[in-house]
Amino acid sequence: MRRSTIAIAVLATALVASNAWLAYRLLDAGVTHTYQSASLEENQQALSQALAVIKAAGAPDYSRQSIVAAAQAAWPGVEPFEKDGYLWVGRLGLRFNAEGRLVEAVTGV
Secondary structure (H helix, E strand, O other): OHHHHHHHHHHHHHHHHHHHHHHHHHHHHHHHHHHHHHHHHHHHHHHHHHHHHHHHHOOOOOOHHHHHHHHHHHOOOOOOEEEOOEEEEOOEEEEEOOOOOEEEEEEOO
16 A cells, blocks of 8 residues: 555656646747747838838938838837937838938847
8 A cells, every 4th residue: 555655646746747847838838929929020010111111212202201201101100219320210220311311221129
């Protein structure tokens, strides 16, 4: 009888430990999936902004306002602000020269 009690206790402990490990793995996978989804959404928004800026800059008579409007249209609800020489619109930083021509575009970190 003593052997069966020890065997049951060991098996029950193993069952609890394996279930705890599986619960941890599921929680970790859920958090990873959430961060991955957020990162994917931000990258898709940055890509749509970049493509909109490229399209707007391809026009022969583009202006600073048309570039900013295109970037804002690709990511609605975001207000542009200036920081470190860049005009930030969402995840995209735009640098313009004195004539209002786009000279550089970078992504935000």
